[in-house]
Amino acid sequence: MVCPSLAQSRRAVAPPRPPAAKVFGPRAGRVLDRLNRMTPEERRRTLQNLPPDRRQRVEEQLERYNRLPAQEQQRLRLQLDRFRDWPPEQQEAVRRLFRRFNAFPEDRRALLKEEFRALNDLEPADRRARINSDEFRSRYTLAEQQFLQDYASLLLPQE
Amino acid sequence: MECPIQSRENADLLLAYCARKLEPRTAAILERHMESCPDCRAFGDEQRSVWAALDRWDAQPVSPVFDRRLYQRLEAEEHRGWWDRAVRPWLPRAWRPAFPLAAASVLVAAVLLFRSPAPVGFPETNQAEAVDMDLERVERTLDDLEMLRQLNLMARVEAPSLQPM
Numbered sequence: 001m002v003c004p005s006l007a008q009s010r011r012a013v014a015p016p017r018p019p020a021a022k023v024f025g026p027r028a029g030r031v032l033d034r035l036n037r038m039t040p041e042e043r044r045r046t047l048q049n050l051p052p053d054r055r056q057r058v059e060e061q062l063e064r065y066n067r068l069p070a071q072e073q074q075r076l077r078l079q080l081d082r083f084r085d086w087p088p089e090q091q092e093a094v095r096r097l098f099r100r101f102n103a104f105p106e107d108r109r110a111l112l113k114e115e116f117r118a119l120n121d122l123e124p125a126d127r128r129a130r131i132n133s134d135e136f137r138s139r140y141t142l143a144e145q146q147f148l149q150d151y152a153s154l155l156l157p158q159e
Numbered sequence: 160m161e162c163p164i165q166s167r168e169n170a171d172l173l174l175a176y177c178a179r180k181l182e183p184r185t186a187a188i189l190e191r192h193m194e195s196c197p198d199c200r201a202f203g204d205e206q207r208s209v210w211a212a213l214d215r216w217d218a219q220p221v222s223p224v225f226d227r228r229l230y231q232r233l234e235a236e237e238h239r240g241w242w243d244r245a246v247r248p249w250l251p252r253a254w255r256p257a258f259p260l261a262a263a264s265v266l267v268a269a270v271l272l273f274r275s276p277a278p279v280g281f282p283e284t285n286q287a288e289a290v291d292m293d294l295e296r297v298e299r300t301l302d303d304l305e306m307l308r309q310l311n312l313m314a315r316v317e318a319p320s321l322q323p324m
Binding site for chain 2: 031032033035058113
């Protein structure tokens, strides 16, 4: 007979530990290189197959991405590579979390982003302590507290 | 727990453990089992040595011009004429490099002979790339990048230095 606790946790596979730094360039963002290599006319022709609202969204996002410093672009693409290595259900959980994030008002999103930075800097035990602290509870609404708890559960484990 | 090797039912747990993908609680249970099971212990040792060897292995860096050359070759391949595609498989391999030169010579000779003002047919634009792009993939990539930037979820992943793409 299979150990029950083992069977129960079989599905719960943690995000894969990022491998040691490799010399390969990030691969997931190469589709952006293709777009950026096109002339404005080629890009316009390529994107015209999209409905206007989606086309505008792509153009704005690409513009924002291209305005980032090269080091930041590289960092994001590396993160995207790691992210795409996660199990699909975990990736979907992050996308759901992001949709929840976007549903908060803008001023609250700014506050939450500050909290992301704080939580990222903490070790897991300190993170738990912070989430259970009175200051945390008084600062955020119940929905925000729940959101931040879910956020913390998706943070990369300490390397 | 039941031995994963003997039962085969939980063999994937061993692989996940060796790939460091198993959640800590399950890994602890498996480690306790491995203490008393020489088969699982030996399997784990072997797998770990493979992963360690892979971690030590460094691929040669990709040349900064690799992408550009690759795309040039792909483009050249896409724009090869139907006649070239039809004839190439029938040519002996050793003749293949000489074939474009011979074909070009014949073409130049023909142009000189007939003094034709018509331009030799080069593709006007990169139409194929414009059409072939997987737009959903572009949208997904941009959405994900935006999401990672905003959520700062993987702040611990840093780019050590700029690398050739």
